[in-house]
Amino acid sequence: MQTPLLAAGPKSSFWSSPRDMIFASLSKFRIFPRKSSSGGPDVTTPSSASSASSSSQQQMKKSPNSAGENTSKSEMKTTFDDEIDMKYRLFKQFDAVQDDSDHHYKFSKIKWLFPLQPTKDWVRWIQHEWKILENDLPETIYVRTYEDRMDILRAVIVGPAGTPYHDGLFFFDIFFPPTYPQKPPEVYYRSGGLRINPNLYDCGKVCLSLLNTWSGKDWEKWIPYKSSMLQVLVSIQALVLNAKPFFNEPAHAEIKITPDVERRSLIYNQRVFVLSCKTMLYLVRHPPKHFEDFVAGHFRKHGDTILKACHAYMNGVQVGCTISQGINEVVEDNRLAQCRTILRGANRNRAQYKNPSSSRVCGLRCGGEEVHDPDRSGAAANAKERKMVKFLKPNKAVIVLQGRFAGRKAVIVRAFDDGTRERPYGHCLVAGIAKYPKKVIRKDSAKKTAKKSRVKAFLKLVNYSHIMPTRYTLDVDLKDVVTVDALQSRDKKVTACKETKARLEERFKTGKNRWFFTKLRF
Structure with a gap:
């Protein structure tokens, strides 16, 4: 059983300074070195400053041999860091x-006893999944x-x-039952006692139509001998771990988008990020077996x-924006001032759930400061806005x-970040x-090459x-x-598809973008 992350202790505020919390733990476990304010956000604490001054005074009293000892220690630290990076790159x-021994389905062999035994077809199909x-x-x-x-x-x-x-x-953790691939695999999420998504329960259950653990249309469910394990993993990454998990809850899926709903979604993202940070700290302390090098190298790199990101979010940047050398990729949104107001009031007024332990995410209430109209506060926010760039751009392959x-x-030919009326x-x-x-291939004739180079496009x-x-x-320019307008009538759509088909075939013949023209092995 996994150790719950929510230990008893004094109640903290909603935001609870995740930046300081993460830095303290990652520095303690030597995942990455401390950095000065010139190389990133200021991460120096009063305790570290006092310890640094006291250590400098002690060094003055030491013998000249202390310089050699410090040099050897720095060399050992560099060797240790290089070893982590090398193992991460070779992973x-x-x-x-x-x-x-630590797998959730370690004792699942008992499921093989009754009523079915694995067959040769099952073995061949598992090997096929491995190859994919x-x-x-x-x-x-x-x-x-x-x-x-x-x-x-x-x-x-x-x-x-x-x-x-x-x-x-x-x-x-994943288990292939004896009836696989007639039935989907069983998937268990190692939550650490935290529920970070409406589809990922703290007990480890994963709600997904593809796994037949949630209702959905026929083409959304598991299709025997067609659906694959790769499709399951990609669906979890894209459909579950998305930018707005608040709307994964069935009660919110069909809700009308209003400023109040958007505000509730932003608050939910804040809570999710804090829980995600706690999950990171848990993994640093207790990495799963065979992934120790990957966990250490990943958090050292990122x-x-x-x-x-923690520093930027606490200063009012919308949660979920991509942070690299500052704020380079931020989703363009005129509700930045609204987000700042929510973050400032969050420390004093925590968003309350009617029943946090239930299987559904209940409605959220936001107290504290009044959230201003984005149109009124937009002018004041523009003075402090950082450079904003759209995340999904035209010509992006998806x-x-x-x-x-x-x-x-x-x-992507055209992106509508703010949506349209329809x-x-x-x-x-x-x-x-x-x-x-x-x-x-080379031995193909010109006629055969032209036939093989044909594609069929869709809009x-x-x-x-x-x-x-x-x-x-x-x-490829398709604008x-x-x-x-080409989608409004059948004739226009057929004409646009033909022209798109011709341009894609022309691009394929150049030999570039081979990945785009290769079919995924689902």
Whole structure:
């Protein structure tokens, strides 16, 4: 059983200075070195300053040999840091290990006794899943299988950028039942006693239509021999760990978007980020087996970014913005002043839940300072606003996660961050590949090459929650062809699809963007 993170103690404020909390723990465990204010946010505490002054006085009294001792200590520290970085860089995305002593499904072998036994088809299908995971895992998902147990594996998902889960690590234990792939796998979230999402329970349950643990349309549920483990992991990363988890709750999914609802969503993001920080500290102290090097290297690499994010959020930046060398990628939003007001009042008036331990996220109430109208306070906020850049930009390659074209790759043609009158939520116009080109080899004739290079395109308006951004871009200009007006009538849409098809085929023949024109192995 996992150790709960919420230990008894004096009650803290809602924000409870997560920046100082994270820094203290990460510095204690030597995940990353202390940095001065010139290299990032000021992280010096009064205790550290006094200890530094006392240590300097003691050094003055020491013999000259102390200089040599300090040099040797610094060299040892550098060697230790280099060793962590090297192990992190060499950490494989997919690998097989032996010890399964801390796995949630360690004693699941009893499920094999009654009523079914594994078959040859089951073994072949598990091996097929391993091959897919080994070849097609995204850069932010890592998997470990077990040599003596084909029925279990463990995966870690890195929190996506642009969400309150950014730079966090989320571990899942997975079990393949004897009826797999007729039935979906069982997935257990290692929560540490915290509920960071309406779909991720503190008891470890994962609510997802693809796992048949939640209701959904037929094409959203598990499809035998078509759905895969990779699809499950990608869906959790994109659909569950999204930018607005408040709307994952079924009671809020169909709610009308109003300023009050947006305010409640921002408050929920603040709470989620604090819980995500506590999860980080728990993982630093108790990393899962076979992931110790990855956890240490990850937080050593991203620790400074996490501290900068805490510092920025406490100064009024919207939670979920991507922080690197300052605030470089912030979602453009005219509600920045509203967010600042909420953060200032949060320390005195904590958002209350009617029943925090229930299976549903109850309605939130926000007390404290009055939230001003964004139109009135916008002028004052603009004077202090930092540089803002949209997170999802045109020409960004994405993967469609729901609907008829689920699993297909597409490119953003136009983004609507603030929504429209017909669609009052963030969405984008995409052009994607419905039918992928085939592999062309040298001995193919010109006629055969032209036939293999054919693609079939589709145009669609997609909700931000139903796409997964990638690190790739596609340098194809489609703005003059793919427009919202082209979707209004069938004739215009057919014409736009034909022109899009021609430009994509032309791009494919150049030999560039090979990843975009390769079908995902779902």
